[in-house]
Amino acid sequence: MTGYAALLRGIMPSNKNMANDKLRGVFESLGFTKVGSVLASGNIVFDAAETDVPALEERIQGALREQLGIGGGTIIRSHAELRALLDRDPFGGRKHERGSYLIATFCKHAASAELPAQDDPLTEVIGYDADARAFLAVIDNSVPGKTPDFMVWLEKAYGKDITTRTWLTVQRIVKKMEG
Template identity: 70%
Template sequence: MTRYVALLRGITPSLPNMANDKLRGVFEGLGYEDVGSVLASGNIVFRTEETDGPALEERIQQALNDELGIAGGTIIRSHAELRALLDADPFPGLTHGRGTYLTATFLKDGALKDGASPEQSPEQPDPRTRIVGDPAARVFLAVIDNRTPGTTPDFMGWLDRTYGKDITTRTWLTVQRIVKKMEA
């Protein structure tokens, strides 16, 4: 069996249909095993014999929409993909915190337009943001410098405008917590 995480877009934990117990119930209803949640922001870990990531994404998203009215997006990553991402140490010497915000933006297959790919760093939206890609994990990794006085870079808005809705972002700490839960 393969261990996966479903990274759900647009989850608002204060809404009753988006509570972790309801989300886990949908996954259990689909027959997935060892279903668990990480934080309250739409990170559901599970095991299945299925290996077709896009088919899993479609099946889960359809069930979330049918059963809970959640029309957001679902992006699947295997434990092996996330473990390799962590082992690559993409933020050497940096610690996620208030001044240096570390994020991972996961892309659904087909989210990139015009032949772009995660190994090609996108145009930098703000000099306080440094972005690198990891093609194996289909992810953009960003270091957002919040230490500079002034407004915080509108990185999330830029991502949505540039790549559409087939993406979802997690802090680096959340990615680490997801992998820890997958290994438990």
């Protein structure tokens, strides 16, 4: 069995069909084991014998659409991929706090490590981790009334097959997988 995390796009906890118990129910109905949720924002951990990740993503997304009417997107990473990302410490020990909000944007498919130009002064792009297929950035959210455009910029550049998590959430997902 392999441990996976499904990073679901477009989950709104206020929508009763997107509640953690319903999301876990979909994964359990597909025969996955050790199903758990992390926070209320579409992070489901599970074990599966299957190793074809694109097929898993498609199967899960189909079940979410059919059973709950959720049409967002599903991006899967294995425990090994996420653990290795954390172990690489791409943020160099920086802390997730006001003024340095650490984020990882996961891409369904590999992306070019060469980032298109972006000039958002509130965003420091750390880079692209090819092994995790994730863009890493530090967002300065300490300026009142200013919202960084990094995620909008990434979606324009790479489409909707991406989803963003804070570094703290990635750490919580791995902790849940190892618990």
